[in-house]
Amino acid sequence: MNYDDLIKYLPLFMIVFPIVGALITGTTKENNDRLRNPLAFIISLISAAAMVLIIFNYYHFGGWELPLHQIAPGLEIKLRVDPLAAIFGGTAAILWFFSVTYSIGYMAHEHNRRRYYVFYLLSLGMTMGIALAANLLTLYLFYEFLTIFTYPLVVHEGDDEAKKSGVKYLVYSFIGAGLILIGLIITYGQMGTLEFARGGIVDLSTGSLTLWRFTFLCFLFGFGVKAAVMPLHAWLPAAMVAPTPVSALLHAVAVVKSGVFGTLRTMYSVFGITALLGLQMGYFVAGFISLTILVASIIAMQQDELKKRLAYSTISQLGYITLGAALFNVAGLTGGLLHIINHALLKITLFFCAGAIITVTGKKKISELNGVGKRMPLTMLAFAIASIGMIGIPPVNGFISKWYLIQGSLEGEAWIFVAVLIGSALLNAAYFLPIVTAAFFKKGNFLSPDGIEAPPAMLIPILVLVAGCLLVGSNLHWTVPYFENIADYLFFTGGN
């Protein structure tokens, strides 16, 4: 086997390796942290490296496919590397590595660590499967598995509240998956294929417009469950009972982003821009999402529990991505795609900070955090910077996606969405900045730390990620040109 073959099988490796790694991790003894922690660390590191290798190859030699198994004509298990896959897979794999590192610090005093790590790595494999899927069937398969494998992480605490949340999570997810399945069946029945293609596979003339609209809505709300679109969001705040690394990763990066990713896939790889414009549902979707953005922000303001506030903020920010995609122009889509990475970086930083605060001080409520900046200056500084990014102020990375979204809204002649974006930014300021100002400038009972303010395994990821936020936000040539190209690529209208 030569190098090219190895590269060819890398997508499969991305899925199998974390699973195998998880199985190996599962063989360690419950208390054998000295073996398991490095093992998990190395597995996630190798996965991230392999993903970087895939992206590198994609960038230089273009995408490739890897058929695995054919069930029936048109129904295949198949992997493919394309730009969307690169964005989502790359973000998830790299951030997974950081959160495994963080978990080593966070989970040190938790119970059932073995189960935790096993499912943590399994979820990585499933997320990679979602990212690299070449058709709806494969995507759906891994999507379901992701739900199942993240369930034990959500109910990790094992108390009644956790179990209740866990069931909520399962119920919501399966409802969503059911909707996706309906859409999938209709699409297969009409088109005879489920393959993702540049420019889409759906031909609106094969069915009535109502049918296709129904299908589109099935997909939108099906994936919308994981993307926490407003009426279907209730599982996300409830799932905040999970340990913080889980909340951070699964509920700010992987699971919710897989929902958004699914939406993007449906829009641009299944329907395609021509069919989407034919459906004439852009304003409906964008309006619906705007409601989510604003309502979630307003609810976030009323939350006193830090992680819940972050959860509602996630709901609101995910709306940006879908909004960008639903504007149906290149600038808007660029903004949406940029926000995948930017929001992931910012939100994972915020969650890590919240987790560090919980571990060090045991405080979960915002009202108890007055003066915590004295005890944890670096953590709160990171929190402050990420908050500024969330509001969308340069040079932190949230700004750039907001700028493109504004341009996209104007291009779509929909100034109302500019108002939504700016209003949401102000709301973001209203619910993030009080935390920061109270932490630094209100009197509290916290004392200065002696030594390091938090375990290094937690503090280092926080600092690296916040530095990443600043660097990505200020060095735009790292992201913007590529994302503009990708948005252009997805706007493929010619050909078929």
Add this chain to the structure above:
Amino acid sequence: MHQEVVSYLPVIAVAIPLFSFVMIAFAQNLPWWRNSWSVIGCAGSLVAVVMIYPLLSAGQIPVFELPMIVTPYGLTFRVDWLGFLIALITSFIWLMATIFAIEYMNHEQNRGRFFLFFMLTLVGTVGVPLTGDLLSLLFFFELMSLSSYILVVHNQSKEAYSAGNLYLYLGIFGGMCLLTGIGLIYFNCGSLAIAPQECMVTSFNNYLFIAGILMVIGFGIKAGIAPLHIWLPRAHPVAPAPASALLSGLMIKSGAYGIIRTINMIYTPGQDMLSVENLSAEVSSLWQTLSGGGYVIIWIGIITMFLGACLAILQSNIKKLLACSSISQIGYIIMGAGVGAYLGYEGAMGIAGSAYHILNHAFFKSTLFLAAGAVVYLTGEVDMFKLGNLKKKMPFTAVVVLIASLGIVGMPLFNGFASKTMLHHAIVEAYEHHGLYSLYIAEKIFTITGAGTVCYFLKFLYYTFWRKAPAGMPEVKKEPLLMKASLGVMAAVMLFIGFSPNLVMTKLIAPVLNTFVLDTHFIEHHILHINFWTWNDLSAVALALALGAIFFYLAQRTNVYRLEVPSWLGLETIGNYFGKLAIILWLIISMPFTILQNIINRLAERLYKLTFVLLQSVDYRPGQKSIFKSINISNIDFDMLLVLVSFSLILIIVFYLRFGTKVFGL
């Protein structure tokens, strides 16, 4: 014409303080280290800015571009005369304030943090005038706005915290207004240049109109124009004196600078447009629109200056008095910009007056705040009714304050005289242009405000420095050398400007006008050869002084100064009213959303309970006989094993079937 040359100087002017910031961050608690890095940061920035002067005099415009940094269109620097003027006074006064702060901060906590963000704020403030496009400007503006917040809340008292909150949130609101405005301009014009935009002539539309309003609001919040000034009298006094000197002396100028750039530059037709034959209708319609906007801004300026003076007369806290005076003086500057826009092509006098007053006010207001800081530092008291006779105990400070006060009231031979005279000329010209009666009234309010300024500065001087010391006045320490040094340098500069108004005029202010689209003939005749020593101007000053003295005497006799401001009119109460109003509005706005949320939650809960009960019924509980013993949601270890084993089996089989032949050669 101007010729653009690539030059590192503007970047260096920003980079040196940024580097100092990093250096201070590493050793916040080493006084020697942080003091020297602070001074190096300011001085380096000053040197870099000064070195731009030869370039500009030679008719060159230094530009520099960092592609794809911070904004997708690059971080661009482009320094013209207006930018240079602002950057010069910024870095110079910052240096003086830093020297002052080294001594002053001895009696404050958290010195490391103060100096750290003092530097970062400099990066933002000096960056604003040096940038060449709107997004870069926004970046530095936000940097300034956010980092100065930390200076405002420095002493962490309850008062500082609430003032800081107001400052922060209004700042962010302003920033978002700017972002929207800039977004609209970029979308409609396709350009972010801070220059007369072509599209303003060719395709002026409602979007651009709204963008202009948003920009004025965004910059206006920072400048403190009425009615957006509410944060200013609360935020400026609570900051440590060097910080309030810079907030009042320089940072509000960034807002004024932005307004001048917007209404006098971006929204004007370019020089090349004026001569295009078939665009003359569009050009004149843009001048018309601009003139309407200028009229509104003149009145905003007039109201701001009058309101500020009224507020200042009622203050007893030295720093509050100075902060209200800042509102009043920023009104002058805004009015000048408004006249510039109102008169359009002939508006040189207004812009020149504004620019000149920016320079002057920066000097005297920072000096006054620093002097107030010295008073606070040496006596520990900010209430002027508890002070007195400081001219004996702090003679040096008293002289400096006298110089600055004479400047601010517009006494001939001191530095405020020339700029106030020019602004007075400007408002008179505006009145004479169309002969609007309302502008005649505006001119009268201008004069009365001048008298008000005299009145409150007489109050300040009399109570703090000149009258006999009241009983129970605190001990006064000796004036430290560093404070004297920085105050002395400022006073010397002010005296120099005051004695040679024409020199400053020709060397610094008149070139500024060349960057705007203005009638060169007018500049040649009315600005360059302006004579400040005419009977008209001197009599106007004399009138203001006399009126002010009478006001002061009357107020003294009727005891207006001791008047307790009725609680419903006080600054805090008004602020609270606004706060309460905002909360009520907020409740009304958010009510439908909350109701919606409740409905959604109820529905979801109902649905979820149904399913939960279903699942619970098959769940195994200890001690319960059940068919599905293996389905155990409560203890998932077993499930995990099951899932893992089956899943790995499936994978192995699939893998073997599919790739067995290739990989293992089977």
